[in-house]
Amino acid sequence: MPWWSWILLWVALIAVSLLCYVLLGVRLFRNFMATVHELSAAGERFGHRAHLPEPADDDGEASPKVFGAAVFASPEQMRHDYVTAKASRQEVRRQERVKRKAERGQPQSLRDIELS
Numbered sequence: 001m002p003w004w005s006w007i008l009l010w011v012a013l014i015a016v017s018l019l020c021y022v023l024l025g026v027r028l029f030r031n032f033m034a035t036v037h038e039l040s041a042a043g044e045r046f047g048h049r050a051h052l053p054e055p056a057d058d059d060g061e062a063s064p065k066v067f068g069a070a071v072f073a074s075p076e077q078m079r080h081d082y083v084t085a086k087a088s089r090q091e092v093r094r095q096e097r098v099k100r101k102a103e104r105g106q107p108q109s110l111r112d113i114e115l116s
Helices: 003-047 075-104 110-115
Strands: none
Touching: 075 110
16 A cells, blocks of 8 residues: 555544534534523523512411412421411311211220310
8 A cells, every 4th residue: 555545544534533523512512502592491481480478468467378488488487387287287187087987987086086
């Protein structure tokens, strides 16, 4: 093989490898830009939903619950809301248990009877 064929071979190999790198770079850039576009669209779509809760009225009644309001509420208020909701759920379950046992004719539990 003549000496100039080796030069042509190496030039062709380097050109093909550079072409592959350029094509991979373009593909990576396009994927990155598509991801950025989707993130900005998601930010616009979900960004307007986060509103700060309105302060309580003069009569002490709180405004309706807003999604994400727990982030801006005081820990005492959130603890109070949690405890009252938990007590409410327990009371509903107790009433359902008493009703179910009464329908089946089963004896009631003392802790359920004493709370009535």
